[in-house]
Amino acid sequence: MHINRADGTLDPSLDPGLSIDQLVSLYKAMVRTRVVDDRLERLQRQGRIAFHVGSMGEEAAIIGAAAALRDHDWIVPCYREVGALLWRGYPLQRYIDHMYGNAGDPVRGRQMPDHTFSREHRYLAVSAPIGTQIPHAVGMAMAAKKRGLDECVGVFFGDGATSSNDFHAAMNFAAVYQAPVLFLCRNNGYAISLPAERQTAVPRLSEKGAAYGVPALRVDGNDVLAVWKSVREGVRRATEGDGPTFVELATYRLGGHSTSDDPRAYRGDDEVERWRKADPLRRLRAHIERRDAWSEAMDADWRAACESEVRECVQRAEETPAAELGDLFTDVYAEPPWHLREQRAQCLDGPRAEGEEHEP
Ligand SMILES: Cc1ncc(C[n+]2csc(CCOP(=O)(O)OP(=O)(O)O)c2C)c(N)n1
Numbered sequence: 001m002h003i004n005r006a007d008g009t010l011d012p013s014l015d016p017g018l019s020i021d022q023l024v025s026l027y028k029a030m031v032r033t034r035v036v037d038d039r040l041e042r043l044q045r046q047g048r049i050a051f052h053v054g055s056m057g058e059e060a061a062i063i064g065a066a067a068a069l070r071d072h073d074w075i076v077p078c079y080r081e082v083g084a085l086l087w088r089g090y091p092l093q094r095y096i097d098h099m100y101g102n103a104g105d106p107v108r109g110r111q112m113p114d115h116t117f118s119r120e121h122r123y124l125a126v127s128a129p130i131g132t133q134i135p136h137a138v139g140m141a142m143a144a145k146k147r148g149l150d151e152c153v154g155v156f157f158g159d160g161a162t163s164s165n166d167f168h169a170a171m172n173f174a175a176v177y178q179a180p181v182l183f184l185c186r187n188n189g190y191a192i193s194l195p196a197e198r199q200t201a202v203p204r205l206s207e208k209g210a211a212y213g214v215p216a217l218r219v220d221g222n223d224v225l226a227v228w229k230s231v232r233e234g235v236r237r238a239t240e241g242d243g244p245t246f247v248e249l250a251t252y253r254l255g256g257h258s259t260s261d262d263p264r265a266y267r268g269d270d271e272v273e274r275w276r277k278a279d280p281l282r283r284l285r286a287h288i289e290r291r292d293a294w295s296e297a298m299d300a301d302w303r304a305a306c307e308s309e310v311r312e313c314v315q316r317a318e319e320t321p322a323a324e325l326g327d328l329f330t331d332v333y334a335e336p337p338w339h340l341r342e343q344r345a346q347c348l349d350g351p352r353a354e355g356e357e358h359e360p
Pocket of ligand 1: 078080128129130157159160161164186188190191192225257
């Protein structure tokens with residue numbers, strides 16, 4: 001399914017009727033996420049942060065789905081969905097601090113970069129082993145159902161994760177127990193270097209739903225309207241007691257898998273160029289411009305505003321001291337056991353590399 005055509009006109013039979021203000025907000029959030037991604041990638045190249053896993057090209061799939069979930073529904077991310085967290089109002093400064101692992105990072109450098117979370121924004125912590133977040137999400141959805149809460153859970157994962165054991169267990173359990181969960185599969189074409197068609201034998205990942213009895217559909221993941229409409233329909237089904245929905249969001253990863261990857265080793269420029277023409281930002285912009293709600297000048301202003309916001313956050317993050325060494329041992333036990341107290345003392349005592357003396 002797609003609704004917003006390449007020329008920016010909508011298919012009237014499918015238009016979900018979002019207001020022009022909602023569409024402009026979605027576009028602005030997508031641009032902001034792109035600007036953040038772009039900046040973080042450059043910071044990694046300059047050696048100022050260690051790692052970044054971005055979402056270039058997948059912004060409509062991520063932000064469109066987040067917008068279709070209600071604010072009190074949980075988002076269970078894969079690792080590429082910080083755009084969804086920012087959409088929910090997570091402070092950009094806190095995210096950038098996390099990317100630096102400094103004293104302002106809520107996990108104080110104890111997690112990999114891009115492994116953020118926020119209970120307040122109902123965004124679960126990233127679970128790095130592929131597919132493990134999918135049964136977590138089903139468990140959360142079951143808990144909400146058992147408690148009689150009007151909540152559902154949207155869980156993101158990639159095409160590669162549909163080949164994991166956890167995907168199988170989660171889909172089966174969710175269908176049997178009618179868990180109020182949305183399986184949001186970002187099919188971006190690759191699992192690092194492995195093309196989707198080489199790791200699974202079905203041409204459409206949505207076909208996997210039939211094996212479990214999970215209603216499934218495939219939509220154009222670069223069309224934010226199609227994403228929004230299909231996810232909102234899944235929310236309706238979940239909250240009316242009709243159980244899970246699988247939505248395959250067909251999209252493309254324009255960047256590398258992460259900053260540790262060089263995609264030129266396994267795919268051609270022509271393929272990337274083809275997908276650049278289907279860029280989700282370009283697509284939504286064509287529509288809002290057609291409705292006279294956006295212009296070249298507004299675009300330049302918004303991008304400049306996002307860039308200066310990111311620049312200020314980066315500057316503040318670089319001025320913020322590193323996390324305390326002793327923080328390695330905090331936030332797990334209310335009363336640290338003796339062996340951790342002992343290890344903490346030994347750690348603070350050194351030894352230290354030259355120039356890295358630490359004041360306990
Ligand atoms: C169990 C496990 N095996 C391998 C990895 C290394 N790994 C990290 S991301 C990734 C590819 C995942 O691809 P996909 O599910 O399509 O998501 P995408 O990165 O494309 O968003 C792999 C193999 C891992 N994190 N966990």
